[in-house]
Amino acid sequence: MADLSKLSIAPDQRDLRQQHQSIAPLQFRKKRMMTVDITSEFFVAASALDTGQLVKDEHFTLFEAVGALEIMDPKMDSGLLPSGESVEHDYDVLKELLPGEVIGIMDQILCFEMTWHMGHPLSQSLFTSAYIDRLLWPDPKTLEQARFERDKTPGPGNELLHLVLRAYCLGLIKTCDFVRRSIMSEQYYEEEDFVVSLYHRKLLDDFGLADISMKLEDAMAYVARKTDLMDLPFREALLNRLEFRKMLLSAVQLDGFLDHQRARLWEGCLELIPMLSQTNKLGLPSEKSFSIKIQRKLASSVPPRPIVKISFDEALARLSGICQNGRDAYRVLESHSGTHLMTFVLTYQSRKPQPLVYIRCLLQSLVFSEMRVLGTMTLKQLLYDDFEELVLPADVLVDPTNCDIEAPQDPRFQISKRMDAFATKAANAEGVDIELRVYTKEEPIREVSAPNKVMWSFPLSSWAYYYKLRQMEWTVQMGFELEVYQVDELAGMYWYLHHLASTRLQHIERIRTFSTHRLKRIAKPSFKQKTSFRRSFSFLDFATLEASAIQSFAEGLSCLFSFLAYLGLIPAPYHPLPYSTPALRYSLRVRPFLSVSLPEVPSYPEFASRVSLHTPERDAGDPSHRTPLTKIETNDQASSILDVADQALKAARKDWESISKAKAETARCVGCEDWWRTSVKNVVRACITANIMIATSKKAISNAASKDVRDILKVELVKSNELYHAWWMVPRISAK
Amino acid sequence: MSQAALTAPTELRYVQYHSSKEKIYLSAIRQLISDDLSEPYSIYVYRYFLYQWGDLCFMALDEQDNLIGVVISKLEPHRGGPMRGYIAMLAVRQGYRGKGIATELVRKTLDVMIERDADEIALETEVTNTAAMKLYERLGFLRSKRLHRYYLNGNSAFRFMLLVKEHPAAYEYDDEAQAQLPIRPPSA
Structure with a gap:
């Protein structure tokens, strides 16, 4: 059961309760209120009710009902004293102390x-x-x-x-x-x-x-x-x-x-x-x-x-944690752009043990207080800098001098107006992009083969879409960390993560195409322009590497879990259960993403076709009632899916190792480089382990001969706090 | 394990509650449920459920009419949206656990909710209560959210959900935002 006391700490209720508690007795004393004994009236009224009948108005919720107290119950009645107990604590605070x-x-x-x-x-x-x-x-x-x-x-x-x-x-x-x-x-x-x-x-x-x-x-x-x-x-x-x-x-x-x-x-x-x-x-x-x-x-x-x-030891451990985290929080001030800041916040907040509330709030204040980011930048500066780094290197849209223009006929005045609208109100990005084209005189990309087909860059929508995808990936990954997904969902959730990361990869390519196109059109780029483009391409390169690493690792694990499900070593993805169908459970799982119109949530049939091999009907639980799954059978589907997993995980390992060698400036982790490297190193370890698991499985299959593969492999799922990295749930597979 | 656990329960009857049965069963229900609670619910909470949704409450009774297990639920529109069933309390007496009694009680309450046109069904359990989590997962529930420090003992909870019908996509996914109802971890 949850805590009755928590009812009193919701801000509004708390205040009311406090006022009620503290003011009522005072008023009572001051006004010399008349008291009337209503016991008999109360009994008369109550006698009109049957036992168990409820008196409640229609707006009285369960939340409020749980707050009801029972007089004379020692666990609920704050005024009840066990006999012989005194109300006051008799301790002499003035006594001399050693x-x-x-x-x-x-x-x-x-x-x-x-x-x-x-x-x-x-x-x-x-x-x-x-x-x-x-x-x-x-x-x-x-x-x-x-x-x-x-x-x-x-x-x-x-x-x-x-x-x-x-x-x-x-x-x-x-x-x-x-x-x-x-x-x-x-x-x-x-x-x-x-x-x-x-x-x-x-x-x-x-x-x-x-x-x-x-x-x-x-x-x-x-x-x-x-x-x-x-x-x-x-x-x-x-x-x-x-x-x-x-x-x-x-x-x-x-x-x-x-x-x-x-x-x-x-x-x-x-x-x-x-x-x-x-x-x-x-x-x-x-x-x-x-x-x-x-x-x-x-x-x-x-x-x-x-x-x-x-x-006291535990208290000092907590205290040390506060002091260390307090000291470390100030490193956030080294972040010199939005992308570095983002890495810092993510890495810092995911340290284990998790920083306590006070520390998390301290970090928030350092990041943003008194309308300043890190005490120096305005929100607008931060946003514009991020637009520039992701989608608009050296572009007129993010030129800070735009806001100095006071002549409405000057296109930069119009640009400034629209950019402000977007930045402050998160206004419809596509609409703003279309309007802005007029003022930037954007030259769309025309395909040589079909010159009538034009492609516009949509920079602001692109920027927003990039972060949307990134957040969706994080949301899915947090689910692994919090152990929200059941075993039979892992193949599917890693597939979805893979799907999101590959969507992001495509999107990064799109952004790169337009930035390249724009750079080509600048006859003689200035030093400043070159620097800006270089920074943006460096970001896009690293984002590509990172998205590709996530994509491959997720694909590898998805295939690995599909393989295990195929063998019946773990439950099949979204298998039917008494009160639920696979499609309904899938709907429930993707519900948080349904209101996101783009990217569209894959339909259940598409999703299912990606994660379940057509598992033969068999009872995974009882070995005596199942049809043997022989090497011949596993040679086709299971082996081929293991091969896919193998390839993906090898690619993932390569990508993650490249990431681990990136310079802090490239990886956008200035200020938190050491923690970030530790985290990446753990992912590399997880990836290596996954590769070993594949090798173990392949060897077992090739040794299985005519034996049932299920009899030679053993799978153990690892709790998220025992994993190398909580986002990568590599199972332990061993030969029996 | 107690002696009682070793001997299989004799025939249990699963009986739907009705307010007319309050005098016979309510104190036993309260006792059974509050055994594991550090903070009891007032009688008002029990009546809140039993008076309004007595038909969703089922009791497992032995041959002598002793209360062995109980499930208490409600069913009402969730924030003006879907018809949501909610399993509020589930308890089985020590020594009778692990025999499927809790599962049977949950199935009975689910059946009535579905018959009464529930769109979805929700509940919370403590993250350490593996028996309860397995029970619900076997029936088709999914973990939809982890609720941080939900219980008085500082433990977190999982919200479990079961979708009975597809909702129109327009249905807003905002149901996890507010303060949660306090509910005990079901013991299976």
Whole structure:
């Protein structure tokens, strides 16, 4: 079952719920509302209903029904206390602490900070700390109010608590504030990834970084000074934690996040982590200072839920991940064109373990914030640069001076107007292309044999179509990674991927033809023009290589899975099942692509003819009831399909090896070259493995003589996380 | 494995639910389903399904009328589009699993949905629940989407879909966009 609590975090509902929770009791007090006992009226009304009869209006959805709570059920009723249990958490936050206890509390709240990053709510992590609770509630109006004694006059002494632990807590809360605001300013994938709810508390958002940093510095000075107070290891452990917190706070601060130097702060944090790890053993547990009872004080409709615990080692592993990824995210600023940027984002986001939400949001902000891409380019510059690289090298359409023309009769004024319309509204590309021809005086390509037949370049539509195909390929490939396809679908889905990649190949050729045609018509190309054409052709060359590599690998795997299905070693593609027909399952699978008018989704008969060899009717499950599949039978269809697979996979290996040798500039992976190379190397490995599997199968067939091939081959499917590359599901085939 | 699993269940009867049976069966249904849940559903949720779609609920009962398994579903137009059946809850008592009882319950509810003109049928299961995934895959369901961290325990789910009829292509593929209904992983 999914989470009832999630009902309360959908943004709109959350707000309503919070308002309801927090405002209602206040109003109640202020207005001295009259209360009337309606118990008897309620019973009378209820007696008109049969047991099981439902009262609901027609717009009351299941979603809302699941949110219904049952009073007096301990798992649903937030006000229900087991007998003998007190409402309040009785822990004295003012008691004197030993240095070891302070270290223990610091490390525990760091664990909670990490569980929050991992997607658990604050109510089950940080907000269960009595110390955090005391600092944040009642809402402090000044930073000075955010102290453990609150309204009481601070007594002398107890600096470890009032100076050191407080500074650390303030720093940590402020870190969370920056992190949360950073996340909320971006699109994160699913609300399940991160819980933004604060239960009507604030994370010191009114107070600045400088003040809180100063508290941390004061605390550090105190610890450094008090040489008589505690042993050196404790002092160092505390200093280390305070220093780390100060550094992390600066790394996540919002102002100036586009500064390259931020990467150094992340690096600095990373360097301090080993010390945190080594000194964790000095910490003393302080279990009593945490309680789920504190959740009752939060504006939440759900009963207290268990504290989510992780070990300090796991917390540090997460923290290291955040710091590394934070540092690495700044490498995106090295990307100097849309194509490099695209490779960076794809490669970075697919690193394993996946970067946490905060980091993904940080990358988003670096890529695009305040209407700038990577802090420097406008969106228009990025788009025009990409048009130029793909389809319009040195073309008048992407000439930046067009927008300076103010005379409507000048064709460049008209061009600028139409290009803007396309770029800002994603307007009908073909229509814009046709209009633009007039102003660019495009010369179509005429075939020598049929001069009446003209071909226009349609540059903007071409550009859009290129990315559409690319996205469709990614969508199909993500399905492999997420294990969305069942075994019997693999032959078909690799065929479809092959189909998309070959469609893209043809499209790249078309683009190349027009660019070549245009270059030929320039009598004396300038240096600038030559550079632009060179860059575009370099892109087209590499895209050709890459599409061809995907096409061949996909074709090889499609054939390999068809072969396995033919032998009955895996279920036949889209075999009939009790409640479904092959055609219906195919329709369901391609449904996401049906609204894409071009490329058209292949019809089921076409698709089926590509992926299933006419498998003889046989029962794959029960060996005693099947007709033997002998070498003679496999010689024709199965062998020939293995040959096709063999050829395709050999070509794929060659292509992928060429890709792995490409220069970073050519492969458009500046900024992420090392990760990109690792990924490509894994694909090469997958491809080599696939080639070995083919060799194994061929050898088994030729050795089979009159034996049933199914009795000599064994197939094992590999889980996506155990594959060399999650997009290439190479099965393990071995001779029995 | 418990003792009960070793002895094959004596004759089970598959009985369609009706609201008139609430007093006899509802508490047993709730008990059976909430056994595996960390957060129970309120009684309102059960009535939400059983009052509106009691005919899609089937119970497997032993000779003493003990509840051994249950399936709870609904059927209504999905966002103004196709008539969508939805298998909300499926549970079989420990010790009785692996005997095809869940499959039989699912088939019964599917049959009624199809008879009542369903266009498509959907459900979710936990990605680790291989038994349930196999059950649905054998019947013809496809995984249509992976739902990230769908369950309270942080596990992801697969949405399974079964197309009963071809839809016109114009039907928008937007059904996965919104917040999902919380539904327990069926145990097979």
